[in-house]
Amino acid sequence: MTMPLGRVLRNGTVVVLAVLWLVPTWLLVVNALVPAGDYSGSPHWLPGHVGLFGNMSQAWDKANLGPAFGNSALYATVSAVAAVVVATGAAFATVIMPVKRRVLWFWVIYSGTLLPLQVFIRPLFVSYARSSLYDTQIGLVLIYTAIAVPFAFFVMRNYALTLPREVVEAARMDGASWWRVFWQIHVPLTRSAMIAVFVFQFVAVWNDLMFGITLTTSRNIRPVMAALADLQGNYSNVGPPVVLAGALLVSVPTLVLFVSAQRYFVSSLKIHQ
Incomplete structure (x- = not known):
């Protein structure tokens, strides 16, 4: 049988996209x-x-990744x-309650996702410096929570x-x-979506670099991506394999987390019957 042209194009596009994603991943690992x-x-x-484990050990020590x-x-x-x-709670109030x-x-609430996060850097830096929230753990928790709420609400x-x-x-x-009604009916019915949102926001905060390097300076406060950026700053001293091993490690x-919660993530994408 001859495969329809549309299916050929679709399969070919999927293969090309897979290759484009796999090539840099392959280079990273190798x-x-x-x-x-x-x-x-x-x-x-x-x-x-x-020499992967040796590279990871160097990255762990030189970037001080433990506290990070x-x-x-x-x-x-x-x-x-x-x-x-x-x-x-906001979704329950705006959808279920009258x-x-x-x-x-x-x-x-959703308008928090419409502006690029870069526009908040200067006002946040100034306000944090004036309120003693700069270079503190509570300061980072507050901003990460604030930027995570709009999409989670959506x-x-x-x-x-x-x-x-x-x-x-x-x-x-x-x-x-x-x-x-909220605790005994709404929360159990939305548990899979809540877990999926948690996974998504956890990954987003874990991978953040911008706020980590802007709102902190101390190594005992900085998140892991900011610590990895410090390792990149020592690029000529440790070498690319150590930097890449550190990226794999973090x-x-x-x-x-994603693999362990995959079934919840997938089920939340399905239309509730």
Whole structure:
């Protein structure tokens, strides 16, 4: 049988996109395997001697990644949990509860995603310096939570729109308060979406570099990506294989989290029946 032209084009596009993604990933992994002392300055396309763990050890020590891992775990976990709680409550209020001007409230909250984050750098830097929040853990937690809420609200609101209203109406007719409806009905029904949002926001905060290098200076406060950027600053001293090995090392937590929560992430993308 002859494959339809449309299917051929679609499959070909998928293959090309896969190759475009896999090539830099392959180069990253292969060159991270090269022992730092054996690197000649040209990228390796095929694996040779394996020095990955030695490179990771150098990256861990020279970039002081231990405290940075702990900082990023704190920032990403607290900010993602706070954003999920706030977004779930806001979605419940604007979709389930009989509030006025629902569309207006949606745009007020969602508008936080419409501007590039770079426009907030200068006012944040000035306000943080004046309020003693600069170079503090609480300062980073606050900004990470604030930037995570709008998109989290967007996802939770759209998911809440697919929930059966009859369940809520029946609970209200039986005398259940809005607080009870939220915790005993709404939260269980939206658990998969909440986990998916948590994973997405955790990864986003973990991978942030801009706020990490702008709002902090101390090595015991900086997140892991800012610490990795310091390693990049010592590029000529440690060599590209060490930098690439460090990049692989800091990506492990997000990879493990995504794989462990994959079924929740996928199920939240499906239309609720």
